[in-house]
Amino acid sequence: MTLASLLAGPPSLRAWRRICAALDDVDALEEVDAACVGWPDELRRAPGRWLRGLLDGRPQPRLRVTRSVELTLVGVEVEGDRLAWIEAPELAQVTILRVLDDRFADAGVRRWLESANFLGIVELTLASGISDRGAQLLADDERLAGLRSLGLFRNQIGAVGISALIARPRPWRRLLLGRNRMGVAGARTLAGPTGLAELELLDLDCNRLDGAAVRALVSGPQLAGAKILNLSNNRIGGEGCAALADAPMDRLEVLYLHGCGLDDDAVATLLRAPWLSRLRNLALSDNALSMVSIERLVARPTLSLGELDICHNPGILEGAAESLLRGAPQLAGLRRLCL
Amino acid sequence: MSFIDHKLREINCKLVYYGPGLGGKTTNLQYVFNKTRPEAKSKMISLATETERTLFFSFIPLSLAEIRGYRVRFHLYTVPGPVFYDSSRQLILKGVDGVVFVADSQEERFEADVESLESLESNLAIHGYELAKVPLVLQYNKRDLPNAVAVAELDRELNTLKRPAFEAVASAGTGVFETLKAIAKPVVQGLRAGDGS
Numbered sequence: 001m002t003l004a005s006l007l008a009g010p011p012s013l014r015a016w017r018r019i020c021a022a023l024d025d026v027d028a029l030e031e032v033d034a035a036c037v038g039w040p041d042e043l044r045r046a047p048g049r050w051l052r053g054l055l056d057g058r059p060q061p062r063l064r065v066t067r068s069v070e071l072t073l074v075g076v077e078v079e080g081d082r083l084a085w086i087e088a089p090e091l092a093q094v095t096i097l098r099v100l101d102d103r104f105a106d107a108g109v110r111r112w113l114e115s116a117n118f119l120g121i122v123e124l125t126l127a128s129g130i131s132d133r134g135a136q137l138l139a140d141d142e143r144l145a146g147l148r149s150l151g152l153f154r155n156q157i158g159a160v161g162i163s164a165l166i167a168r169p170r171p172w173r174r175l176l177l178g179r180n181r182m183g184v185a186g187a188r189t190l191a192g193p194t195g196l197a198e199l200e201l202l203d204l205d206c207n208r209l210d211g212a213a214v215r216a217l218v219s220g221p222q223l224a225g226a227k228i229l230n231l232s233n234n235r236i237g238g239e240g241c242a243a244l245a246d247a248p249m250d251r252l253e254v255l256y257l258h259g260c261g262l263d264d265d266a267v268a269t270l271l272r273a274p275w276l277s278r279l280r281n282l283a284l285s286d287n288a289l290s291m292v293s294i295e296r297l298v299a300r301p302t303l304s305l306g307e308l309d310i311c312h313n314p315g316i317l318e319g320a321a322e323s324l325l326r327g328a329p330q331l332a333g334l335r336r337l338c339l
Numbered sequence: 340m341s342f343i344d345h346k347l348r349e350i351n352c353k354l355v356y357y358g359p360g361l362g363g364k365t366t367n368l369q370y371v372f373n374k375t376r377p378e379a380k381s382k383m384i385s386l387a388t389e390t391e392r393t394l395f396f397s398f399i400p401l402s403l404a405e406i407r408g409y410r411v412r413f414h415l416y417t418v419p420g421p422v423f424y425d426s427s428r429q430l431i432l433k434g435v436d437g438v439v440f441v442a443d444s445q446e447e448r449f450e451a452d453v454e455s456l457e458s459l460e461s462n463l464a465i466h467g468y469e470l471a472k473v474p475l476v477l478q479y480n481k482r483d484l485p486n487a488v489a490v491a492e493l494d495r496e497l498n499t500l501k502r503p504a505f506e507a508v509a510s511a512g513t514g515v516f517e518t519l520k521a522i523a524k525p526v527v528q529g530l531r532a533g534d535g536s
Contacts, residue, residue: 012450012453013450013453013457014450014496017457045457046461047460047461048460048461048463048464049461049464051461051464051465052464052465052467055465070425070426070461070462071465072426072429072430072462072465074426074429074430075433076465076466098426100429153424154424176424178423230423232423256423285392335361338365338419
């Protein structure tokens with residue numbers, strides 16, 4: 001297939017891969033850029049080999065045609081300037097940026113703030129090692145106003161940083177704050193008066209939250225429109241489940257409660273939630289559940305899940321649990337069952 | 340890359356099962372685990388670690404000859420199911436000796452296969468590895484489903500490097516050990532070449 005036919009065809013990741021491969025051999029940047037104007041930015045990904053070249057200090061003009069960058073620099077040594085991508089003119093047009101760099105920290109945030117790139121960014125992930133101070137600095141960045149998704153997971157952000165980030169109206173649909181240091185204070189901050197009116201995804205994985213923190217969180221309006229909620233690896237226990245069950249989360253479709261210190265009573269409490277019938281994906285793995293919870297799940301006639309993760313619960317017998325769950329007519333659509 | 344435990348006289352190799360969510364990576368690992376003799380394997384471990392939930396176990400293939408008095412222990416890794424952070428799948432590639440790419444043969448998962456392969460190639464490149472130089476085997480899983488894409492098409496799109504590729508129905512064990520043997524071969528050859536024997 002020729003480059004011309006790829007450019008004339010429908011947008012797809014397959015086609016984009018081939019276009020990038022072609023650009024390794026021919027100089028057709030202007031042609032590609034013009035032909036791909038209508039392509040979704042998510043498809044126009046920067047190939048890793050080009051990004052590696054940039055990190056190694058070699059100019060990468062081909063990156064001008066890309067709009068999406070994902071950099072995972074964990075345990076990766078870079079001889080040149082590790083943060084060179086921030087000012088690289090080749091990446092000025094990027095609108096989707098996901099960076100996980102184990103040495104990013106507040107110094108990376110400061111460098112980011114000095115950059116005139118990424119003015120049209122709509123999805124931003126920056127990690128790791130960003131502190132409250134870094135989050136405060138980032139909060140003043142005008143580019144955050146145009147985001148639909150902000151990911152600051154795997155950092156060291158607490159209530160102070162969160163307060164700064166959400167102090168003004170934000171049109172964010174997705175907010176990923178997993179693996180930070182929120183605690184109860186952070187949950188209360190997040191639940192307070194904020195401009196997060198359109199949130200569809202909230203990730204608070206591993207944030208030192210307890211039942212009281214969840215109670216505080218659901219007292220605010222932010223979760224009303226949430227479709228995806230991740231509270232995994234927080235010891236929310238029965239109190240947290242009760243808070244969730246009472247919350248008006250009428251749009252919730254995905255709930256992750258992996259490693260939350262739940263027992264059968266906690267799950268029984270959760271199962272009384274009126275929003276349960278909308279749920280499509282539920283993770284209850286790595287808790288302290290027994291077959292009693294399986295029986296209670298099966299007994300809920302309105303529970304219609306597509307995915308259920310209940311692995312790593314020592315009291316659940318795999319064969320018996322699978323038999324019960326597969327035999328429940330309301331769970332006929334269960335396409336993924338993790339035992 | 341592989342590390343040597345001189346105390347136990349073992350060479351440890353990391354094999355990563357990579358691919359789109361729900362494609363059968365975990366099923367592969369579970370099948371190998373269940374069919375491996377207890378005395379030759381570790382426990383299956385699922386950890387919530389820096390790489391999210393990682394599923395792994397190790398085993399020593401009893402049929403494999405020692406390399407200069409050292410046994411070879413394979414560590415099989417995967418990131419089970421959909422992950423919350425996409426970067427999690429990438430982190431598991433650190434120090435990898437060989438990759439099994441488990442593709443989902445279903446037509447509606449074709450784009451997810453391409454996306455996963457793209458992320459594999461891209462992230463290896465950022466780590467300074469070339470996919471072309473990393474031992475790689477492809478497995479076209481779920482061949483028993485009626486909506487499976489033709490193998491020729493999967494080959495054309497996913498196997499541009501012309502690596503060994505196997506049809507599989509991992510849930511029934513079909514193709515699982517063939518795939519494992521195929522990835523073990525170049526890894527062990529690499530060890531022997533490094534050993535000079």
